Amino acid sequence: MRCFFCIFLKSFSYLQRKNTKPKGVSDYKKKRFNMSLIKCPECGKEISDKAVACPQCGFPIGNNMDNTSISTEEVVVAESFPVFPTVINVGKQVVNWTMDAAVECFYEEEYNSVKYLKSGKGNIYVYTNGICIDLLYSKLLLSFDQIIDMRYSSYEKIISEKKSKSVLGRAAVGGVLFGPAGAVVGGLSGLGSTEITKKKLKTEAIAIEFWDVYTHTRQIVAVEVPFVNQGNRLIDRVMSDKQERKSNTTTGNNYICNIIDDNGQLDESKVIEALKVVGVQNLAQELQKAKNCGYGEAESTIKRIGQKNNVDASSFQSAGCLPSLLLVTFAGLCSLFFVL
Numbered sequence: 001m002r003c004f005f006c007i008f009l010k011s012f013s014y015l016q017r018k019n020t021k022p023k024g025v026s027d028y029k030k031k032r033f034n035m036s037l038i039k040c041p042e043c044g045k046e047i048s049d050k051a052v053a054c055p056q057c058g059f060p061i062g063n064n065m066d067n068t069s070i071s072t073e074e075v076v077v078a079e080s081f082p083v084f085p086t087v088i089n090v091g092k093q094v095v096n097w098t099m100d101a102a103v104e105c106f107y108e109e110e111y112n113s114v115k116y117l118k119s120g121k122g123n124i125y126v127y128t129n130g131i132c133i134d135l136l137y138s139k140l141l142l143s144f145d146q147i148i149d150m151r152y153s154s155y156e157k158i159i160s161e162k163k164s165k166s167v168l169g170r171a172a173v174g175g176v177l178f179g180p181a182g183a184v185v186g187g188l189s190g191l192g193s194t195e196i197t198k199k200k201l202k203t204e205a206i207a208i209e210f211w212d213v214y215t216h217t218r219q220i221v222a223v224e225v226p227f228v229n230q231g232n233r234l235i236d237r238v239m240s241d242k243q244e245r246k247s248n249t250t251t252g253n254n255y256i257c258n259i260i261d262d263n264g265q266l267d268e269s270k271v272i273e274a275l276k277v278v279g280v281q282n283l284a285q286e287l288q289k290a291k292n293c294g295y296g297e298a299e300s301t302i303k304r305i306g307q308k309n310n311v312d313a314s315s316f317q318s319a320g321c322l323p324s325l326l327l328v329t330f331a332g333l334c335s336l337f338f339v340l
Helices: 002-020 025-033 155-165 198-202 228-244 268-291 295-308 321-339
Strands: 037-039 046-048 087-089 102-107 120-127 130-135 139-143 147-154 204-212 217-223 255-257
Touching (some): 139 255, 147 228, 155 198, 268 295
Antiparallel strands (some): 102 120
16 A cells, blocks of 8 residues: 555556646757857857857857847947157167167067067167067057057967957957967867967066057057067066156157047148148158058058148158258268269
8 A cells, every 4th residue: 555655656657747847858958057149249149158269250249138238338448549749759779878779679560469560580679769679571560659568478378358348449359469369268269370389478578558549449569579588678678668667759750640540540730730741742651550451552541631722742851851851962972072
C-alpha cells in the first residue's frame, strides 16, 4: 500500500511540472535565460543583448540597451573640443644642449589611426611652443595647448586605456586605438593586412594624447623610440615646458591652421584669416592634412575660396619663403664670386 502511494505522488508531481513548463524548447530557454536578440548599431547584425561587444565589428553593447533606440552618443564619452586660435605658432626648434629636446623615433602607420602621418623613421623635436614629429615623408606639429598627456607605455596598455576612455570618439567605440573599428576586441585580431602579435602588444612606445585640429577630435599617436631613457627625458622636458610656457608664441614660423569647424567642414572665414598669415603654400599643406587630399586640390580649394571672398590668394606669399629665396640668391652670388 505504501509503495502504491509513493508511485501516485511521483506521477502527480511529474504531470504538474509538465503542465507548467513553457511549450517549445526555445520559449523555455528564453524564460530560463531571459535572452533576446538585438541589432548591433554599428553593423546591423543580430546579437544577444547579453553580449559585452558585437562579435562581428566589436561595438560595445550595454547590459540594458534598448533595441528600439540605440544611440552612439550614449556610448562615447561626451567631451567638447577646446577653442583654439585659427593660426597656432609652434615657434622654433629648441637647441638640444641638455640632450632632452630631440629623440630618434619610428612611426608605423598601420598601428595608428592618424591618417596624415606616413610610416618611417624620423625624430621628435621640442619647439618653443610645442613639439614636432618629423618623419621621412610627413610631419606633425603640436602646440603645448593641444597636448593633453605624453607618456611611455606599451601598445597593449594604450589599447586598454582607449577602451575605458573612448578618447578617439566614434572610431574608438569598438575599443580600438589602431586601425578600423572593432579590430582588437577580446583578443588579437587582424588590422587590414597587419596582424598585431603578442610581441607587438608588449612593445613600448611614446603615447602622445592630443586635441587634433584637423579632425576636431581627441586623438592619440604612438611613436616608438629606440631607448627608453631618451624617451623619458624627452617626455619630462615636454611636460615641464608645457607647464612653464603654455601660451602662443610670436617667434618662429611653424604654423598649425585650425580651419575646420565642429562638423568637419571648411570654415571659409578661417581659411581667409589663415591665408593672410601663413600664405598659400603653408595653408595648402595644412589643408592636405585636414581634408586628406593632394596638394594641387588643396591649393585650388584655397584659391577658389579666395576668389569667392574677393581675396587674391596668390598675393599672399607663404611665411618663410622670401627669406629662403634671398638666402639662396645670396649663396648663388657668393659661389659665382669665388668662381670668378
